[in-house]
Amino acid sequence: MRKASGCDVNVYLYQRENRHLLCHFHRFRHNKLFCFLTHSSPLAHLSSLSPSLSLALAHSQVSRNKGKRTQNQKMVKICCLGAGYVGGPTMAVMALKCPEIEVAVVDISEPRINAWNSDKLPIYEPGLDDVVKQCRGRNLFFSTDVEKHVFESDIVFVSVNTPTKTQGLGAGKAADLTYWESAARMIADVSKSSKIVVEKSTVPVRTAEAIEKILTHNSKGIEFQILSNPEFLAEGTAIKDLYNPDRVLIGGRDTPAGQKAIEALRDVYAHWVPVEQIICTNLWSAELSKLAANAFLAQRISSVNAMSALCEATGADVTQVAHAVGTDTRIGPKFLNASVGFGGSCFQKDILNLIYICECNGLPEVANYWKQVVKVNDYQKIRFANRVVSSMFNTVSGKKIAILGFAFKKDTGDTRETPAIDVCNRLVADKAKLSIYDPQVSEEQMRKDLSMARFDWDHKVPLPQYKAEGVSEQVSVVSDAYEASKDAHGLCVLTEWDEFKSLDFKRIFDGMQKPAFVFDGRNILDAEKLREIGFIVYSIGKPLDSWLKDMPSVA
Numbered sequence: 350m351r352k353a354s355g356c357d358v359n360v361y362l363y364q365r366e367n368r369h370l371l372c373h374f375h376r377f378r379h380n381k382l383f384c385f386l387t388h389s390s391p392l393a394h395l396s397s398l399s400p401s402l403s404l405a406l407a408h409s410q411v412s413r414n415k416g417k418r419t420q421n422q423k424m425v426k427i428c429c430l431g432a433g434y435v436g437g438p439t440m441a442v443m444a445l446k447c448p449e450i451e452v453a454v455v456d457i458s459e460p461r462i463n464a465w466n467s468d469k470l471p472i473y474e475p476g477l478d479d480v481v482k483q484c485r486g487r488n489l490f491f492s493t494d495v496e497k498h499v500f501e502s503d504i505v506f507v508s509v510n511t512p513t514k515t516q517g518l519g520a521g522k523a524a525d526l527t528y529w530e531s532a533a534r535m536i537a538d539v540s541k542s543s544k545i546v547v548e549k550s551t552v553p554v555r556t557a558e559a560i561e562k563i564l565t566h567n568s569k570g571i572e573f574q575i576l577s578n579p580e581f582l583a584e585g586t587a588i589k590d591l592y593n594p595d596r597v598l599i600g601g602r603d604t605p606a607g608q609k610a611i612e613a614l615r616d617v618y619a620h621w622v623p624v625e626q627i628i629c630t631n632l633w634s635a636e637l638s639k640l641a642a643n644a645f646l647a648q649r650i651s652s653v654n655a656m657s658a659l660c661e662a663t664g665a666d667v668t669q670v671a672h673a674v675g676t677d678t679r680i681g682p683k684f685l686n687a688s689v690g691f692g693g694s695c696f697q698k699d700i701l702n703l704i705y706i707c708e709c710n711g712l713p714e715v716a717n718y719w720k721q722v723v724k725v726n727d728y729q730k731i732r733f734a735n736r737v738v739s740s741m742f743n744t745v746s747g748k749k750i751a752i753l754g755f756a757f758k759k760d761t762g763d764t765r766e767t768p769a770i771d772v773c774n775r776l777v778a779d780k781a782k783l784s785i786y787d788p789q790v791s792e793e794q795m796r797k798d799l800s801m802a803r804f805d806w807d808h809k810v811p812l813p814q815y816k817a818e819g820v821s822e823q824v825s826v827v828s829d830a831y832e833a834s835k836d837a838h839g840l841c842v843l844t845e846w847d848e849f850k851s852l853d854f855k856r857i858f859d860g861m862q863k864p865a866f867v868f869d870g871r872n873i874l875d876a877e878k879l880r881e882i883g884f885i886v887y888s889i890g891k892p893l894d895s896w897l898k899d900m901p902s903v904a
């Protein structure tokens with residue numbers, strides 16, 4: 350008998366006539382017995398054991414050999430389809446925390462994979478470079494050889510994009526599962542051994558059922574277990590969120606094989622997440638919880654933004670109202686910052702998806718309730734742009750306006766659904782000349798975003814009135830805030846980048862046309878100081894300057 354012990358795993362191996370009886374005692378923090386499994390199999394066939402056993406074995410063997418693997422050992426392998434904002438950071442942290450597991454992140458996009466393998470990663474995320482540098486080439490690999498890595502893996506995460514459908518049934522609301530379906534068909538095609546397939550993408554509730562059908566109808570007798578393991582990271586804080594998640598959610602089938610698969614994935618996360626923070630549910634609860642969490646978060650922002658309009662009309666201050674409301678421990682203080690509107694690739698998409706699911710399930714009242722969250726968000730973006738126009742004598746035609754910030758939030762270069770697109774398009778439609786600066790967004794990306802037809806989710810048609818026809822002539826992209834504001838009539842803050850707080854506003858004021866306006870869409874600037882300098886200031890949801898009060902009402 351040989352005994353091997355890792356920091357939290359004990360494995361005993363018995364050898365008898367070329368066969369191995371493997372008893373696996375898995376201990377977690379506080380020495381709590383977590384699971385007990387037995388299996389009889391030739392060592393050479395360990396690859397066909399459940400990933401849970403393989404994992405434990407690999408873990409113990411690595412511990413025993415102080416990191417060196419021997420010929421017979423099979424390293425557990427994880428593959429992730431989709432090297433995007435979720436797949437890249439999530440797998441990088443998993444590789445860092447589980448050095449005995451090989452992690453391959455694969456994508457059909459060659460430029461994206463090339464960037465992951467270069468010094469300039471395809472996404473900007475604080476702390477990400479460091480994590481990737483530590484693991485890349487050791488147990489973290491980025492590749493376009495999708496089929497090879499899926500074939501070799503025990504666990505396959507699917508983290509492909511699931512955008513809103515733009516055509517056909519459910520256009521403007523339903524999730525487009527084209528990428529997911531083709532990923533599932535490919536997994537079924539190339540697999541020659543049993544696998545756990547993990548839904549990492551955000552998907553409509555009961556997607557796992559459809560995926561299961563695709564996999565089992567094409568499986569050639571191979572067993573697939575589907576798990577739902579939605580991701581809750583936020584961009585800009587992804588690494589922090591992945592190191593210390595509030596919770597990890599794993600949903601699986603309520604069958605012995607389903608439970609075993611849940612355990613296998615729980616073992617992976619338990620390398621760094623306390624087990625009591627790993628919530629295990631059935632598949633449908635896990636899938637729906639993700640949509641519900643995003644809907645609740647977005648609803649808080651629309652609630653405070655709705656209040657901001659009322660504050661402006663009544664003289665109340667939305668920051669004070671949010672503070673007073675948020676100190677009620679039942680409500681809590683987070684996610685109550687009034688803004689120009691929420692953006693990002695997911696809030697709107699996931700709520701629209703939720704609306705569609707409600708409609709499909711004959712629940713129009715519930716659908717209408719959630720619709721209002723998106724409608725208030727659209728209202729807030731256009732209300733802000735209208736405020737800019739109305740304050741400046743109801744016309745911005747030919748006037749230069751500085752736009753500070755284009756990303757949908759600070760500390761990311763992501764512009765998907767950023768409120769800046771709607772605000773800029775609205776101003777360009779009114780013939781303004783925009784000078785845009787963002788520390789992380791490229792000119793090419795901004796021009797692309799501003800030229801794309803926007804989809805009106807409520808009416809299933811592009812938004813002609815706000816489409817920026819004159820993007821090329823009316824928009825310039827510059828490399829700092831001072832250049833953007835030189836000779837401008839107005840300045841709009843659309844992203845809450847920290848560097849905007851410490852700008853020399855006296856210098857900016859001196860270089861601008863008079864009267865000089867500041868429209869703070871994130872409430873990050875000291876409005877009183879700006880007024881002392883001479884600016885006319887609009888801050889979301891704050892008592893209005895007398896100048897603004899006298900202008901035509903926009904709300």
Ligand SMILES: NC(=O)C1=CN([C@@H]2O[C@H](COP(=O)(O)OP(=O)(O)OC[C@H]3O[C@@H](n4cnc5c(N)ncnc54)[C@H](O)[C@@H]3O)[C@@H](O)[C@H]2O)C=CC1
Nearest residue numbers: 430431433434435456457458509510511528532550551580
């Ligand atoms: N961005 C975020 O902060 C969060 C996103 N999510 C969800 O995660 C999913 C992915 O989101 P992102 O990473 O932001 O998307 P993304 O668009 O950045 O990345 C998706 C990647 O999947 C690749 N892909 C598509 N089909 C593929 C296939 N068959 N094989 C291999 N690669 C394929 C695409 O080329 C793309 O690079 C979405 O469902 C999203 O709702 C969940 C939590 C947070």
Ligand SMILES: O=C(O)[C@H]1O[C@H](OP(=O)(O)OP(=O)(O)OC[C@H]2O[C@@H](n3ccc(=O)[nH]c3=O)[C@H](O)[C@@H]2O)[C@H](O)[C@@H](O)[C@@H]1O
Nearest residue numbers: 580581582583584650684685686688691692693695757758
């Ligand atoms: O599913 C997803 O994609 C992710 O969506 C959001 O993360 P993210 O969109 O990256 O960023 P958030 O910090 O949630 O901000 C979203 C938008 O709301 C805005 N916001 C946020 C908070 C607030 O108080 N006010 C406000 O206007 C932000 O500026 C931003 O435009 C959720 O916070 C994540 O938990 C989730 O995993």
